[in-house]
Amino acid sequence: MxxxxxxxxxxxxxxxxxxxxxxxxxxxxxxxxxxxxxxxxxxxxxxxxxxxxxxxxxxxxxxxxxxxxxxxxxxxxxxxxxxxxxxxxxxxxxxxxxxxxxxxxxxxxxxxxxxxGPDPVWLERMGDKVNARRIMAEQGMPVFDGSDFITDLATAHEVAQTIGFPLVVKPSGGGGGMGMQVVEQMDALESALTQAQAVAAAAFGSSDVYLERWIARPRHIEYQILADEHGNAMHLYERECSIQRRHQKLIEESPAPGIDASLLREQAERGAEICARLGYNNVGTLETLYSDGSSGFLEMNTRIQVEHGVTEEVTGVDLVQQQILLAAGGRLPEPAELSGHAIEVRLYAEDSQTLMPSTGVLRIFQPPQLFGVRVETGYQQGQEVSPYYDALLAKIIAKGRTREQAIGRAVVALQAFTIQGVQTNAALLLRVLRDTAFLRGDIDTGMVARILRSGQRIPAL
Amino acid sequence: MARQDVESEVTGNVWKVLKSVGDSVAEGEVIMILESMKMEIPVESPASGTLSQVLVEPEEQVEEDQVVAVIES
Missing domain, CATH: 3.40.50.20 (Rossmann fold)
Known part of the structure; x- marks a missing residue:
């Protein structure tokens, strides 16, 4: 027929x-x-x-x-x-x-x-966090309690009473945690609102902010979506990205340890279905927070992610090639099985203890070449690391048949990476990779901050 | 009165100056925010006192250890 x-x-x-x-x-x-x-x-x-x-x-x-x-x-x-x-x-x-x-x-x-990339209409709709939340909630993606735009203190008070404390004030136009203010009680709401609005206006050109329930010790779980222009969408499982410093990711892995796979699969499938229904195209990532068995949509990134390599390693799908093929009007690739475990560590030009950025000339820059290890870097020896751009020196993506094997390879790769000329966060990355709670998969977005706050010295390499 | 220099810990650009000459500042209070490698780096007052000089302006480039302000305590 x-x-x-x-x-x-x-x-x-x-x-x-x-x-x-x-x-x-x-x-x-x-x-x-x-x-x-x-x-x-x-x-x-x-x-x-x-x-x-x-x-x-x-x-x-x-x-x-x-x-x-x-x-x-x-x-x-x-x-x-x-x-x-x-x-x-x-x-x-x-x-x-x-x-x-x-x-x-x-x-x-x-x-x-x-x-x-996706049609500009998606960059616009998802670029506004409040709007993105509304769209995804309407389509059946779970979200945590939150508000619409807040412009005045009276509304903020009202909403805060419904949401409860602690809550977080967030700029709508931003990203990377910039301008976020956690509020523990009502009398701190006003100053948090003013500060968040000031940062939002200065940094994102819009003082729109919103309130959201503050989830203590959440995990950051995101789902990789692929969509074609013919109404089809699929997911490539999840990435666990809870290890962060200053609300920016430091270590990412897939699959996510210690969370019921059927819950993860259900979220990923729901996300893909919604993207298909909406007519989203190219690649995208649905970022969510996970806490105590429940999950809430955070935002959608309408682009390739820094940590895309982790998904490539466990699915075999080349996401950057796919972006190009999908943009040319191509159809989705075949569904992919999850295989093994991959972990990425982001090597930054910054001090392991203070997180202060470090600039200079890379007098020595020798990435390791090891079995099961992939290094993505835009630098080579002799090059300058300037204050003008972000501090990412290299991504080390280690793959193993098990999580333990992948972590072990990441440790060895970090030790084998020789860099002189700038300070790096290699010692901090190693400290996390060797942390007993991390090894158990007992992680949350506050982990790095707790290690740094504890006052203990980060051991040298 | 003791004069104390406020130094930048990093190479970067001045993003925002939050305090003005004449303001009283507490130890640890943020005087200005620098931007380096896409990160906001707060410059905190090393002592309690009065801000007597601000030596940089927004957008200006600063070097590591450069004196960016002066506190009289």
């Missing part, structure tokens, strides 16, 4: 040459995907990034004017100009920078190019 030809609004688009509007490890990762797919790649770089390894690995490299992100990797006109002159037919935004900027995505499309 023949099925009628499926009607879709999108026709396959040829992608031959991709402008990579990013830097560092993700720029290099995208260059690699382009080379594997036989596509041309165009990288951009500022003067301090001129010696990055991917400059030579890409088909073409263009220098950017300016150093600060606003004058370089965030300068939309400059990037679109290079896309035009280089003859690129698609733009990959990576993560951070312009990856979730709906205006930029639309400009890329208006210039006749393919934006490698």
């Amino acid at each position: 023949t099925q009628p030809e499926q009607q879709t609004s999108s026709q396959p688009r040829a992608i031959r040459k991709i402008l990579i509007a990013n830097r560092g490890a993700i720029a290099r990762r995208i260059v690699r995907a382009c080379n594997e797919l036989g596509l041309e790649s165009v990288v951009v770089h500022t003067s301090v990034d001129a010696h990055a390894p991917y400059i030579d690995e890409a088909s073409e490299a263009h220098a950017l004017r300016g150093l600060r992100p606003a004058d370089s990797y965030l300068d939309q006109e400059q990037l679109l100009g290079i896309a035009r002159t280089s003859g690129a037919d698609a733009v990959h935004p990576g993560y951070g920078f312009l990856s979730e900027n709906a205006g930029f995505a639309q400009k890329v499309i208006d210039a006749g190019l393919t934006f490698i």
Whole structure:
């Protein structure tokens, strides 16, 4: 029996040459995907990034004017100009920078190019946290108690009475925990609200904030979603990302230890169903908090994540290649089985004890080459680590048949990674990997803060 | 009156100056926030006293150990 030809609004688009509007490890990762797919790649770089390894690995490299992100990797006109002159037919935004900027995505499309990411409407809808919560809750994704936008103290008081204490005041436009204020009791609400609004206005250009129930010792669990433009979506299981410092992830792993797999599967499947129903496309991540058997949606990231490699290792699906294929109008890959365990540790140029960022020239930079270990880095020896961009030096992704094996490989890889010229957080990463509670899988988002607050010295490598 | 220099712990840019000359500050109170490698780095007062000088402006680049303000205690 023949099925009628499926009607879709999108026709396959040829992608031959991709402008990579990013830097560092993700720029290099995208260059690699382009080379594997036989596509041309165009990288951009500022003067301090001129010696990055991917400059030579890409088909073409263009220098950017300016150093600060606003004058370089965030300068939309400059990037679109290079896309035009280089003859690129698609733009990959990576993560951070312009990856979730709906205006930029639309400009890329208006210039006749393919934006490698979801339709700009999704960047817009999910970029606003309150809106994203509302959409997902309406679709049946569980959420913890929270509020709509709060603009005045009276409303805040009212909502706080319903939600109860402790609660957290969060900027709606932001990310990375910036501007978040935990409030223990009513009389502290006013100052927290004022502070959160001030940071939100300064950092995100909008003073919109909202209130949410504060979950003590939660775990951060996120679900990887893939969606095509033909109405299909699937999940690639979960990532456990509770090990964080300053609300930013430090260690991620998959599968999540110590949580009932059927609950995780149910959440992942529900997330994929919702994305299919909504008509979401390309890749996305549903971030949730997990506590005592219940789960609440936090936000959706409409881009590839820093920690995508963890999922690639346990499913065998190449997420960056998939992004490109899906953006070209392709269909979902075959469902993938979970196999083994993968853990990523983020090596940052920052002090293990104080977390202060550290800049300098990488006099020695020798990543390990070991069985079961993958290193993603945008740096090489002799290169400068500048204060202009984030402190990520390298991601070490270790895979094993079991969690214990993966952790053991991550430990050995950290010890074998030789870096001189900047301080790194390797000692802190090792401290966590050797923590007895961590090894038991007894983890939560406050773990690193507790280790640092305890006053004990982080042992040297 | 003792004069005490307030130094930056990192290389970065001044994001926000929260206190003004003449303000009284407590030990540990945040005088300004620097930005380095996408992180907010608060600069705390090393002592209680009066802020007598602010030597940097928002957007300005600062080096590690640079004196960014002065406290009279």
